[in-house]
Each structure stands twice: as C-alpha cells, then as structure tokens.
Amino acid sequence: MALNPSSPEDVLLRLLAEGPPAVRMVLCRDRILPEAVVEAVLEHPDTRTRGFFACNPHVDPAQRAQLVDDPEWFVRARLAEAPRLPAGGAPRPLPDEAVVHMISTYADELLQGTFYRQISTELYRTMPTHPVAKVRCWGVGMWDLLPAGTQAALLADADEDVRDRAQRHARYQDSAWMERELPDRSCHARWDILLHRALSRTVVDNVLTAPVAEGERAAIAGNPTLHADVVVLLATDPDPEVRARIAHRADLGPAERRALAADPDQKVRLGLSVHPELSEEERAEIDYEIPVNDCFYAQPEPYVPRDPQDVRRDAGSGHPLLRRKAATDRSLPPDLVERLAVDDDLGVRVLLAQNHPDAPASLLLRSFLEYNGHERAHLTTRPNFPTTGLSTFADHDDPEVRALAARDPRTAPATVERLTRDPDPAVRDVLARHPNLPQPRLTELLDDEELAHAAAANPAWDSEVVHRLVTMRGQRV
Structure with missing residues (x-):
C-alpha cells in the first residue's frame, strides 16, 4: 500500500509514522510523494528513513537536496551517492547550489563513487573557472579538454590546492616526467601512462623492442602523443589489434589510410572506414562490415558539445557508424531527428530513441519491438513512449x-x-x-x-x- 499511487495522504503519513522499516523504505525510496509527506520524511527521527529518501530517484532532486545539511553522516552519504536506476537510466542532477555546497563542505570520502553523476552539464562546464576554489579543483579534472588559457589560469590560481592539482595534471604532458614515473611492471599506472600520457622516445622504443606485457604496442598505438614516424611504423604492424588502433588516429597520412583501407583484417578496415579525412566516395570503396549483434547504450552528454556541422555531416553519411554517432547527439535538430528516425540501420534508430529527448513515440515503440539487447527496458522510460494501443x-x-x-x-x-x-x-x-x-x-x-x-x-x-x-x-x- 505504501507504493499504491492512490493511497491517500493520511494513509502515507500513517505508514511513515507506524510502518516497519521495510514499509518506510519503499515509501521513502521508491515513489513520488505528496509535499506534506515529504516534509514529514525530512523531519523523521529515524536516520535510515531519511537516508531512504536521500537516494530516491523518483522525487524532484530539489526535495532530496533539503537533506544537504542533515546532522547524520549516513544521510549525507546517501545523498552524495547517485540514486540507482534501471540500466540506461541517469539520475537527474541535484541543484547546482546544492552540489557546490556539498563540494565545499563535505569530506572527500563522501564525494567519491557516483556523486559526479548528479552534477549538471552546465555546472561541469563552469567548474574550471568557478569562484569557489574547491569547485575549481574539480574542474582541473577536465584538464585535457580545457583551452590553454584556462590551463594557464589554473596553474597560476590563487588557491594552493588548485595550483597543486593543476601542476599534477600538467606533468602528464611532460614526457620526461612521465618516463621517470613509468612503473617497470604491468599495473594500472603503467597502462594509464601508455594509453593516455605523454610518451618520451625512450619509452616508445622500449615498448617496441621489449614490452613488459602483451598488448603494450596496441596501447601506445592509440596514444595521442605518439610520434609521427612511429604511427607510420605501427600502421604495418603484424598484429591486427595494433593496426586497428592506428586506423582510428586522426593524424594518419594518405599513404597509411590507403594501405589500411585494404587491410586483410575486417576490424582494421572497419576502423579506417570512419576516418574523418575520408570522402564519402573513399568510404564507400572500403570493404567493411557492420557488426550485427551490437548492443546500444544511452550516452552521457559530452563536456564539449560537437560542432553542429560535423553532426549534420555524419547524419547524412552513407556509413551507418557515423549516422549512429550523430544519433546520440541530444541537440540534433528536428529535421535530422525525422530523417534518422526512419533510418535503415537498427543501431541508428535505437541510439536516437535512447538519447534524444524528443524521440517520437513511433520510433520508441518500433525500437522496443525490434531491439532486444542491452538497455531495451530503458526505452519505455523515455518521455514520449506511447501508452495507447x-x-x-x-x-x-x-x-x-x-x-x-x-x-x-x-x-x-x-x-x-x-x-x-x-x-x-x-x-x-x-x-x-x-x-x-x-x-x-x-x-x-x-x-x-x-x-x-x-x-x-x-x-x-x-x-x-x-x-x-x-x-x-x-x-x-
């Protein structure tokens, strides 16, 4: 009865006051509540009852945020932890002012885990220049996406913690420093450096001649700091996994693109077929195959919005993978939504249904009927999913x-x-x-x-x- 949408307010208040813990749990965590019941929950003497409400994914996040200064550590911890939703669901962000307050006053241990999922995209984008120093510290985490001027400002920030964090991130772009920090055994830190950080020539040569673990050549193949001559070398590597990683690089030269377009390995050809420097005619000449058993997922909104012209170009491409990429863009204009909603490719249609806020009802239903992969049930939670018929x-x-x-x-x-x-x-x-x-x-x-x-x-x-x-x-x- 605690979950019954027709239960009167007085019944819900009675269940809140007299019900056992299991009843209070489903009442406070698993449904929308009338305002009077919300007020009673916020004042409830039981810590766990308030904690149930703190992680309720159904209520307005502003209602949950009223617990931001709850006297109990447990309740604040539950508020900081993003509410759990079915596969594909994303929690609605907390109000920006609540997030800033939490970052400013909560212990770091409370802000680990899934707290970041409750931060709005708008706040994320302002974090590096936010007036609150602790928020700017969070903004430093987007270092690789920040303009040079913003990076310079963070390195010279008036706050010591901001400067220290910025300097640590700046060191990731220092190949000599990363060489000194590179562990000589296979571990998470070593793989992180090989995949993402600045690589010195010595480190690259050692990986090419004496890798510590299998797969390290493929790891550096995707590293954005890889030297041009090594890119050319790895484009002919005998390992198809290495060539597949190289095929995705934007800095491939024309000769390498031509060679990889005719590579004997299907995965390599597919990777090269979506290269941004190819014309539609060149793309069409490549013998690639689209995987038929793919699963499709709702995508988070990117920190840096895509160029609308690039999105439009991909939406009009003859390549299904590029159209799928366009279909995930939440700001896709109506004419492209209309076009991609009737696309021949199932992946395009499902990704549009999963991601676009205005995905039409007919598309949502068709996608649910035709797709039985991961996050299928998420489609029924989309705003326009039909009910009649x-x-x-x-x-x-x-x-x-x-x-x-x-x-x-x-x-x-x-x-x-x-x-x-x-x-x-x-x-x-x-x-x-x-x-x-x-x-x-x-x-x-x-x-x-x-x-x-x-x-x-x-x-x-x-x-x-x-x-x-x-x-x-x-x-x-």
Whole structure:
C-alpha cells in the first residue's frame, strides 16, 4: 500500500509514522510523494528513513537536496551517492547550489563513487573557472579538454590546492616526467601512462623492442602523443589489434589510410572506414562490415558539445557508424531527428530513441519491438513512449512485449485478468497493478503469495479499502 499511487495522504503519513522499516523504505525510496509527506520524511527521527529518501530517484532532486545539511553522516552519504536506476537510466542532477555546497563542505570520502553523476552539464562546464576554489579543483579534472588559457589560469590560481592539482595534471604532458614515473611492471599506472600520457622516445622504443606485457604496442598505438614516424611504423604492424588502433588516429597520412583501407583484417578496415579525412566516395570503396549483434547504450552528454556541422555531416553519411554517432547527439535538430528516425540501420534508430529527448513515440515503440539487447527496458522510460494501443500486444510471443499491455489504460478487463495468469512472472506482476483488473480477481490476488504486493499497489482500490487494508495489516479484506 505504501507504493499504491492512490493511497491517500493520511494513509502515507500513517505508514511513515507506524510502518516497519521495510514499509518506510519503499515509501521513502521508491515513489513520488505528496509535499506534506515529504516534509514529514525530512523531519523523521529515524536516520535510515531519511537516508531512504536521500537516494530516491523518483522525487524532484530539489526535495532530496533539503537533506544537504542533515546532522547524520549516513544521510549525507546517501545523498552524495547517485540514486540507482534501471540500466540506461541517469539520475537527474541535484541543484547546482546544492552540489557546490556539498563540494565545499563535505569530506572527500563522501564525494567519491557516483556523486559526479548528479552534477549538471552546465555546472561541469563552469567548474574550471568557478569562484569557489574547491569547485575549481574539480574542474582541473577536465584538464585535457580545457583551452590553454584556462590551463594557464589554473596553474597560476590563487588557491594552493588548485595550483597543486593543476601542476599534477600538467606533468602528464611532460614526457620526461612521465618516463621517470613509468612503473617497470604491468599495473594500472603503467597502462594509464601508455594509453593516455605523454610518451618520451625512450619509452616508445622500449615498448617496441621489449614490452613488459602483451598488448603494450596496441596501447601506445592509440596514444595521442605518439610520434609521427612511429604511427607510420605501427600502421604495418603484424598484429591486427595494433593496426586497428592506428586506423582510428586522426593524424594518419594518405599513404597509411590507403594501405589500411585494404587491410586483410575486417576490424582494421572497419576502423579506417570512419576516418574523418575520408570522402564519402573513399568510404564507400572500403570493404567493411557492420557488426550485427551490437548492443546500444544511452550516452552521457559530452563536456564539449560537437560542432553542429560535423553532426549534420555524419547524419547524412552513407556509413551507418557515423549516422549512429550523430544519433546520440541530444541537440540534433528536428529535421535530422525525422530523417534518422526512419533510418535503415537498427543501431541508428535505437541510439536516437535512447538519447534524444524528443524521440517520437513511433520510433520508441518500433525500437522496443525490434531491439532486444542491452538497455531495451530503458526505452519505455523515455518521455514520449506511447501508452495507447499497446493492448494489441497482449498475445505477443515475447513476454516483455506482452507486458506493454500494462501501460495501456484501455486494455480490456478480461485481457488484464488473463495476463495475471501469464506464464511469465514479470507479466503477471505488472498486470496485477493495472487499474482495469476486475475487482473479484484483484481481491483474490491479495491472498496470492506471489502477487499480493503487486495487487496491493493497484490504484483501483478506493480509499475505504485502502484504509481497511492498512488497518488489517495483511489480513483478508
């Protein structure tokens, strides 16, 4: 009953005051709450109860942020930890002022883990120049993406901690310093340097002649500081993994591009086929194959927005991977959304559905029906996912598709009742919550060990029954 959207405010307040911990947990963590209940939660004497609300992904983040100065460490820790959502879901950011306050006053140990997922993109972009020094310290973490002028300002910052952090990041661009720091054994620090940091000629030569571990040649092949002559050398490396890494480099010369375009390895040819220096005609001449069993994911908004002209160029490309890249851009204009929504490539359509805030209802439904990979369920959480007409899928072979009938307010009562006996437990559960479930079956389910919880959350109960159910605490109506 704590999860029932039709439970009256007085019932929720009673459950909050009298319910056992399990009830308070689902009430405070797993649903939207009326304002009066929110106020009662914020003042609740039980630390864990406030902690449940601190990590509620359903309520307005500004409501959660009212716990920012809670006297208990546990509650502040739960607020700092990003709420957990189903695969593909991203928590809504906390208000910027709350984030700045937390960075300024919380111990560093509370801001580890997933706290960063609650920071808005707008605040991220202002962090390197923010008036609060501790926020600028966070901004230093975007060092490689910062303009030279901003880097110089951070190196000369009035705050010692900001300067120290900036100097540490600047050292990553000093190949001599990185050479001295490079561990002589295979470990995370060594791989990080080989993949991302400035490489001296000595380090590169040692990797080419006496690597410490397998895969180090492929690691330096993607390093942005690799010397031009070594790029040429590795373009003919006998290891296809090395050539595949080289094929993605923007600094490849024409001769290397031509050679890799005809490489005997399919993975190398595919990597070269999306090179930014190729014309559409050159791209079309490459014999590449698009993987057919790819999984697609919702993408975080980039720190640096893409150039709209580059996005438009990729959206009009004949190469599916470039169109997929364009499809992840959240600022894609309406004409490109319309074009990519009917693209021939499943990946383009699904990525557009997963990422664009205005993905049309027809695209979202089509993507759900045609795609059964990772984050499929995330599609149903998108803003425009349809509700009407879904009852037509009540007899579909795929149980996840049959379950869509639970989202349709016009699903016939007889169909709802039948699906509460579906062979799939997830289908039974969601249909037991449908308000069109006939009352006799709904009452019957309160005695069903499997579906009693789902039936109790059904919004079809009137307030009199809700009060009776709470009073009887699990006894028969």
